[in-house]
Amino acid sequence: MRPAAPTPPTPREPVLRVENLRKHYDSVRAVNGISFHVCPGEIVGLLGVNGAGKTTTISMILGVLEPTAGSIHIGAVDLLRHRSRALSCTNFAAVYAPLPGNLTVYQNLRIFALLYGVHNFPARLKEVLDAFDLHKFRNTKCGILSSGEQTRVGLAKAMLNRPRVLLLDEPTASIDPASAREIRSTIRSYAARTQTGVLWTSHNMYEVEEVCSRVMFLSQGEIILAGDPRTLPAQYGKSTLEELFIGVVHEPLDFGAFQS
Amino acid sequence: MNLARIAAVPLRQFYLYRGSAARFVPVFAWVTVDMVLWGFMTRFLGSLAHSSYRFVPALLGAVVFWDFLTRVMQGVTTAFFEDVWSRNFLNLFATPITIPEYIAGLLSSSFATSMVGLAVMMAVATAAFGLHFAAYGAMLLPFVLVLFLNGMALGVAAIAIVLRFGPAAEWFVWPIPALLSPFACVYYPLATLPAPMQWVARLLPPSYVFEGMRAVVSGHTFDGAYLVTAFALAIAYLVLAYWIFARVFRLAVQTGLITRYSAETVS
Numbered sequence: 001m002r003p004a005a006p007t008p009p010t011p012r013e014p015v016l017r018v019e020n021l022r023k024h025y026d027s028v029r030a031v032n033g034i035s036f037h038v039c040p041g042e043i044v045g046l047l048g049v050n051g052a053g054k055t056t057t058i059s060m061i062l063g064v065l066e067p068t069a070g071s072i073h074i075g076a077v078d079l080l081r082h083r084s085r086a087l088s089c090t091n092f093a094a095v096y097a098p099l100p101g102n103l104t105v106y107q108n109l110r111i112f113a114l115l116y117g118v119h120n121f122p123a124r125l126k127e128v129l130d131a132f133d134l135h136k137f138r139n140t141k142c143g144i145l146s147s148g149e150q151t152r153v154g155l156a157k158a159m160l161n162r163p164r165v166l167l168l169d170e171p172t173a174s175i176d177p178a179s180a181r182e183i184r185s186t187i188r189s190y191a192a193r194t195q196t197g198v199l200w201t202s203h204n205m206y207e208v209e210e211v212c213s214r215v216m217f218l219s220q221g222e223i224i225l226a227g228d229p230r231t232l233p234a235q236y237g238k239s240t241l242e243e244l245f246i247g248v249v250h251e252p253l254d255f256g257a258f259q260s
Numbered sequence: 261m262n263l264a265r266i267a268a269v270p271l272r273q274f275y276l277y278r279g280s281a282a283r284f285v286p287v288f289a290w291v292t293v294d295m296v297l298w299g300f301m302t303r304f305l306g307s308l309a310h311s312s313y314r315f316v317p318a319l320l321g322a323v324v325f326w327d328f329l330t331r332v333m334q335g336v337t338t339a340f341f342e343d344v345w346s347r348n349f350l351n352l353f354a355t356p357i358t359i360p361e362y363i364a365g366l367l368s369s370s371f372a373t374s375m376v377g378l379a380v381m382m383a384v385a386t387a388a389f390g391l392h393f394a395a396y397g398a399m400l401l402p403f404v405l406v407l408f409l410n411g412m413a414l415g416v417a418a419i420a421i422v423l424r425f426g427p428a429a430e431w432f433v434w435p436i437p438a439l440l441s442p443f444a445c446v447y448y449p450l451a452t453l454p455a456p457m458q459w460v461a462r463l464l465p466p467s468y469v470f471e472g473m474r475a476v477v478s479g480h481t482f483d484g485a486y487l488v489t490a491f492a493l494a495i496a497y498l499v500l501a502y503w504i505f506a507r508v509f510r511l512a513v514q515t516g517l518i519t520r521y522s523a524e525t526v527s
Contacts, residue, residue: 025516058514063354063513064513064516065516065519083356085357087354091354097350100346100351101346102346103272103276107272111268112268114267115268116355117262117265117356181315246426
């Protein structure tokens with residue numbers, strides 16, 4: 001009996017589709033016509049120096065910054081036309097956006113559960129507290145937690161609504177290496193299990209290599225390189241991703257930047 | 261409108277009030293102080309006048325109503341300031357909450373706190389100074405409603421100012437009731453004001469309420485058309501205030517101010 005032919009992979013619709021996205025402030029082109037997508041379960045790294053346009057891009061995907069041009073789709077939902085519906089399927093964590101310090105972990109998560117329309121909150125609360133080892137801080141005010149603990153609370157908030165798209169802006173920036181490894185592992189398994197698409201920014205190239213299946217280098221608002229972080233350095237004659245990053249910073253023209 | 265998202269805003273206020281005496285005590289402390297101060301002032305004026313003028317319902321009642329409007333406005337602004345003070349804009353506005361839902365949440369939060377304040381004022385004014393709210397008859401509810409609508413409009417306009425000009429603009433907001441009170445004819449009849457100020461007063465819904473209140477306690481009739489005008493103005497100002505806030509929010513999203521609010525300006 002002949003073995004059955006392998007089932008062709010189902011084409012995966014991107015959970016996040018960004019097309020020709022621009023944000024201009026007068027003469028400054030913060031983001032200049034970038035296009036990319038993130039598929040279900042995929043973790044995509046958005047890399048670049050400070051001011052390259054990473055946070056501007058994330059802010060536009062979060063609906064808190066209006067693009068000058070272009071489109072953003074969360075699944076099939078156009079963010080610019082159906083902001084509320086699109087944002088119910090996204091979430092984010094960033095070191096510069098801690099949760100209110102004058103509320104406890106429970107209170108913050110309760111409020112964001114209402115805002116994101118989370119069903120069966122007690123069960124979901126238990127899951128996210130388990131995932132980020134936060135049970136002992138349940139009734140502690142967020143403001144008195146260490147920065148690493150606050151980051152974990154932010155990540156718990158980010159996963160509360162089981163987002164289809166998760167935006168993580170330097171999620172491990174203030175965390176010790178051991179906890180950072182645990183968090184990376186939690187996020188990776190979460191993304192794989194739930195098929196959540198993750199857009200991840202980081203300046204830690206080791207981390208990016210470990211978690212991202214694809215990276216994009218952003219420089220002066222444009223994507224100048226994209227590919228697999230494990231093979232990309234060799235393609236450009238570099239031995240590590242960090243070397244490639246430094247090369248992109250110092251000689252962006254060598255990598256095809258700003259030729260359009 | 262999603263009720264759960266609306267409920268998140270007052271729930272946050274509830275948690276904050278429950279966990280902080282610095283927030284909870286002012287809900288009733290300052291209005292109690294006002295009642296005591298104006299209660300004795302009213303008694304003193306009553307002892308001087310030797311007339312049939314009913315100072316308690318006319319003057320102390322006016323203080324109750326004006327404080328109520330002030331508390332409604334501050335209920336909206338304080339709930340908004342909590343998001344400013346805790347730098348919560350990015351977390352909040354990256355959720356699916358819409359502007360109508362956010363405003364509805366702020367208003368419901370203000371409703372709860374201002375009703376506590378009103379109940380305390382009514383209790384103190386009645387128990388200590390013999391103010392009987394029955395003196396206002398059937399007009400009591402419409403008077404309170406007009407002041408509530410106008411307090412909400414002032415609160416929403418005030419938070420639009422703060423959103424537009426940054427956290428420091430908070431200091432524009434606190435004196436708003438004091439700036440309006442001379443025109444609102446809280447303590448004296450409209451006819452006391454010079455003609456140009458009367459024109460301004462006629463644009464303010466509270467001036468109709470206080471004129472009406474004095475008319476009712478003096479046993480005069482109060483023209484229903486004035487009440488309709490007061491309601492129409494109060495609703496128009498609330499709609500206008502909402503429109504201004506929505507415009508300012510849109511501008512803040514276009515310029516990136518929401519993401520960099522602590523900078524106060526992005527220019």
